[in-house]
Amino acid sequence: MAERLRSAGRREQSLSRERIIEASIELLDSCGEDGLTYRALAERLATGPGALYWHIASKSDLLTSAxxxxxxxxxxxxxxxxxxxxxxxxxxxxxxxxxxxxxxxxxxxxxxxxxxxxxxxxxxxxxxxxxxxxxxxxxxxxxxxxxxxxxxxxxxxxxxxxxxxxxxxxxxxxxxxxxxxxxxxxxxxxxxxxxxxxxxxxxxxxxxxxxxxxxxxxxxxxxxx
Amino acid sequence: MAERLRSAGRREQSLSRERIIEASIELLDSCGEDGLTYRALAERLATGPGALYWHIASKSDLLTSAxxxxxxxxxxxxxxxxxxxxxxxxxxxxxxxxxxxxxxxxxxxxxxxxxxxxxxxxxxxxxxxxxxxxxxxxxxxxxxxxxxxxxxxxxxxxxxxxxxxxxxxxxxxxxxxxxxxxxxxxxxxxxxxxxxxxxxxxxxxxxxxxxxxxxxxxxxxxxxx
DNA sequence: CAGAGTATTGGAATGATGTTCCAGTAAGTT
DNA sequence: AACTTACTGGAACATCATTCCAATACTCTG
CATH class of the missing domain: 1.10.357.10 (Tetracycline Repressor, domain 2)
Known part of the structure; x- marks a missing residue:
């Protein structure tokens, strides 16, 4: 699977499940439950919504993991x-x-x-x-x-x-x-x-x-x- | 206020807070929580979303009342x-x-x-x-x-x-x-x-x-x- | 009973959301 | 150097709550 590649991983700057969840938690804490949107998250991580979906299946998956x-x-x-x-x-x-x-x-x-x-x-x-x-x-x-x-x-x-x-x-x-x-x-x-x-x-x-x-x-x- | 008018009422066919809430409950029971949308509700009551807002302030008001x-x-x-x-x-x-x-x-x-x-x-x-x-x-x-x-x-x-x-x-x-x-x-x-x-x-x-x-x-x- | 005024309607328009799609890019492999 | 795969980013889509407003149906006044 992608595990080996991801851990050896591209750059350290690259996206990962952990980094996305971490950013989600920050967003949830600062802006509340409604503050967590894929758009806001993408902006905070300097990417697009599509990139996030590669790592996380859905919003409920995101909330659950966080x-x-x-x-x-x-x-x-x-x-x-x-x-x-x-x-x-x-x-x-x-x-x-x-x-x-x-x-x-x-x-x-x-x-x-x-x-x-x-x-x-x-x-x-x-x-x-x-x-x-x-x-x-x-x-x-x-x-x-x-x-x-x-x-x-x-x-x-x-x-x-x-x-x-x-x-x-x-x-x-x-x-x-x-x-x-x-x-x-x-x-x-x-x-x-x-x-x-x-x-x-x-x-x-x-x-x-x-x-x-x-x-x-x-x-x-x-x-x- | 509108109370007297509403009870004397237009036609019996007319909209009212009670009728809307009743229809909401039916919709919630048959289609689940996500099934309750202003559009579906409007269609069921043969009207438009705007008409519903005259009687009920918001969706959370609707859910709360139901x-x-x-x-x-x-x-x-x-x-x-x-x-x-x-x-x-x-x-x-x-x-x-x-x-x-x-x-x-x-x-x-x-x-x-x-x-x-x-x-x-x-x-x-x-x-x-x-x-x-x-x-x-x-x-x-x-x-x-x-x-x-x-x-x-x-x-x-x-x-x-x-x-x-x-x-x-x-x-x-x-x-x-x-x-x-x-x-x-x-x-x-x-x-x-x-x-x-x-x-x-x-x-x-x-x-x-x-x-x-x-x-x-x-x-x-x-x-x- | 006419006309004015108001309560109510319904549908179009707005802005935001989750999700999908896909053309592109960078890393690893042969 | 080619080729494959993992990943990216942004545009596009469907759907939602909500707002707006012109049209309507009723009530009340004269």
């Missing part, structure tokens, strides 16, 4: 400790990753069965095994954790993006949500109204971890008589 | 029983809704702060209150449930869509995932490999409910000394 690069990098950076705190570390690592790079969130949730998903699943699954969870409950435990982690992180990312399109920072955004909720109809939305105050100055990260602990508690609980 | 219609409809159809089984009913209702109409999943996760989200949150929040969860733990409990429900449902929806683009039914898709996982590297992915068999014939709905029960158990557990 996402996987980030996830792999994040997971590799984690220290290994006890099972429960490793699970917390993986969870927080993904949360922070998506918080800092919101596009990773939508890429992760849009295309499943992905290598990235398996990476995370594997890391968490090993800890679940280490906790001694019986075989038939492992899938439920891992599934719940995965769904929670990806769910919260992506929702958080979507919030950030929504705030950004409205030109608000985190504080103003929460303020806006809080006032919107406090103006809801009292009879139809009593709970949302009562939460309006707590929303204003809650800590996403802390709440996220609280949820993880809730699930971990649920996983532990049946085996404590 | 989504909200479905969620409201689903929540209204639920019977009210005990707190815990109501939570299960809400969860299953949303799961099935997204399972049958995958586009609702991506619409829900893409645009947060939405009316739909508040509807679900309210419904669950009231049950959490009824369970006697102390004030300061309510947000964590509801947040965990919301994230889990939306997370799993959307992941499920994404799986369905992926399967559909590859022309596979549910069985063949799980089969494909199963064999893909079983071919992973033994040293790097022992857990995923061990799950490959269980994946093949698991029940999404049952696993989903198992996760809900896991979280409910976690919510209950600290208050049982």
């Amino acid at each position: 996402c996987d690069t980030m996830v792999a990098q994040t997971l590799n950076a984690l220290a290994v400790t006890t099972p429960e705190s490793t699970i917390r570390a993986v969870a927080l690592g993904i949360f922070d990753l998506i918080d800092e790079h919101p596009w990773v969130g939508s890429a992760l949730t849009r295309t499943p069965g992905l290598l990235s998903i398996v990476r995370i699943l594997e890391r968490i699954g090993q800890q679940i095994c280490a906790l001694g969870v019986p075989d038939e409950q492992q899938w439920a435990a891992v599934g719940a954790l995965m769904a929670y982690i990806l769910g919260v992180s992506s929702q958080n990312a979507a919030n950030r993006q929504l705030a950004r399109t409205q030109g608000l920072d985190r504080g103003s955004f929460l303020e806006a949500v809080s006032t919107a909720w406090s103006q809801l109809d009292t009879k139809q939305y009593p709970f949302a109204r009562s939460m309006a105050g707590q929303i204003r100055d809650h800590d996403d990260r802390a709440d996220f971890l609280a949820g993880i602990d809730l699930i971990l508690k649920g996983i532990r609980s049946p085996r404590q008589p | 989504c909200d219609t479905m969620v409201a409809q689903t929540l209204n159809a639920l019977a009210v029983t005990t707190p815990e089984s109501t939570i299960r009913a809400v969860a299953l209702g949303i799961f099935d809704l997204i399972d049958e109409h995958p586009w609702v999943g991506s619409a829900l996760t893409r645009t947060p702060g939405l009316l739909s989200i508040v509807r679900i949150l309210e419904r669950i929040g009231q049950q959490i209150c009824a369970l006697g969860v102390p004030d300061e733990q309510q947000w964590a409990a509801v947040g965990a449930l919301m994230a889990y429900i939306l997370g799993v449902s959307s992941q499920n929806a994404a799986n369905r869509q992926l399967a559909r683009t590859q022309g596979l039914d549910r069985g063949s898709f799980l089969e494909a995932v199963s064999t893909a996982w079983s071919q992973l590297d033994t040293k790097q992915y022992p857990f995923a490999r061990s799950m490959a068999g269980q994946i093949r014939d698991h029940d999404d709905r049952a696993d989903f409910l198992a996760g809900i029960d896991l979280i409910l158990k976690g919510i209950r557990s600290p208050r049982q000394p």
Whole structure:
């Protein structure tokens, strides 16, 4: 195949899958999810769109690969400790990753069965095994954790993006949500109204971890008589 | 405003926000998320794209409204029983809704702060209150449930869509995932490999409910000394 | 019931996107 | 030096959301 040629490769200036993905990540970080276009990418790499298609099959391939690069990098950076705190570390690592790079969130949730998903699943699954969870409950435990982690992180990312399109920072955004909720109809939305105050100055990260602990508690609980 | 005119209305044949949203839902159900275009919608309603813009501001407005219609409809159809089984009913209702109409999943996760989200949150929040969860733990409990429900449902929806683009039914898709996982590297992915068999014939709905029960158990557990 | 005014329509035009196509070029091979 | 292959870059295509505007159908006023 092209492998030998590519690594021996033309000039160092030449295009490659890695260089394109790297540039994509920069573009996604600086201009957001909509900022990634083949035209902008081609301009940044001083070439044409056609050249990019030689290395990368489609835009979804591009997004998927960029996402996987980030996830792999994040997971590799984690220290290994006890099972429960490793699970917390993986969870927080993904949360922070998506918080800092919101596009990773939508890429992760849009295309499943992905290598990235398996990476995370594997890391968490090993800890679940280490906790001694019986075989038939492992899938439920891992599934719940995965769904929670990806769910919260992506929702958080979507919030950030929504705030950004409205030109608000985190504080103003929460303020806006809080006032919107406090103006809801009292009879139809009593709970949302009562939460309006707590929303204003809650800590996403802390709440996220609280949820993880809730699930971990649920996983532990049946085996404590 | 136009309200009086619209209800007195031109002919019954005339366009209206409701008719457009209704047609959008039909289009989304029959042709998938990408099938909803202003052109296809205009053709179906025997008009031009410009006419639609008189009633609906943008495509995201259209998707949001269609989504909200479905969620409201689903929540209204639920019977009210005990707190815990109501939570299960809400969860299953949303799961099935997204399972049958995958586009609702991506619409829900893409645009947060939405009316739909508040509807679900309210419904669950009231049950959490009824369970006697102390004030300061309510947000964590509801947040965990919301994230889990939306997370799993959307992941499920994404799986369905992926399967559909590859022309596979549910069985063949799980089969494909199963064999893909079983071919992973033994040293790097022992857990995923061990799950490959269980994946093949698991029940999404049952696993989903198992996760809900896991979280409910976690919510209950600290208050049982 | 005529005419003015406004709500609504439908289709053409605009600008941006992902993707394809292909003529060209540079490296490696014989 | 020829020839093959890997790669490049830019033009071209189809499609999309959105905007614009002239034409229309309705309502209201006199």
